[in-house]
Amino acid sequence: MRPISTASIRPARDGQDCPCKSALIQYAAYQEIEExxxxxxxxxxxxxxxxxxxxxxxxxxxxxxxxxxVTLSISCSNP
Structure with missing residues (x-):
């Protein structure tokens, strides 16, 4: 079975700008061990x-x- 993570999404508050230009998000999962x-x-x-x-x-x-x-890095695909 593959390890799965979940995330909740909520819209930006009124008056706040969203830094993402699209709804496409990129992510990466990694582990740091020593260096x-x-x-x-x-x-x-x-x-x-x-x-x-x-x-x-x-x-x-x-x-x-x-x-x-495990560290997850989540960011805008097209900021």
């Missing part, structure tokens, strides 16, 4: 008409080092 970075997975997803998302953190669960946290 090495182990990339697990990366990709894009759309937030258009979504309130909750589920996306994979790794292709296989045995790629994740159990004693180290």
């Amino acid at each position: 090495d970075v182990f990339k697990l997975i990366s990709g894009n997803f759309s937030i258009l008409n979504r309130e909750k998302l589920m996306f994979p953190v790794a292709v296989q669960s045995n790629l994740i080092f159990a004693d180290h946290p």
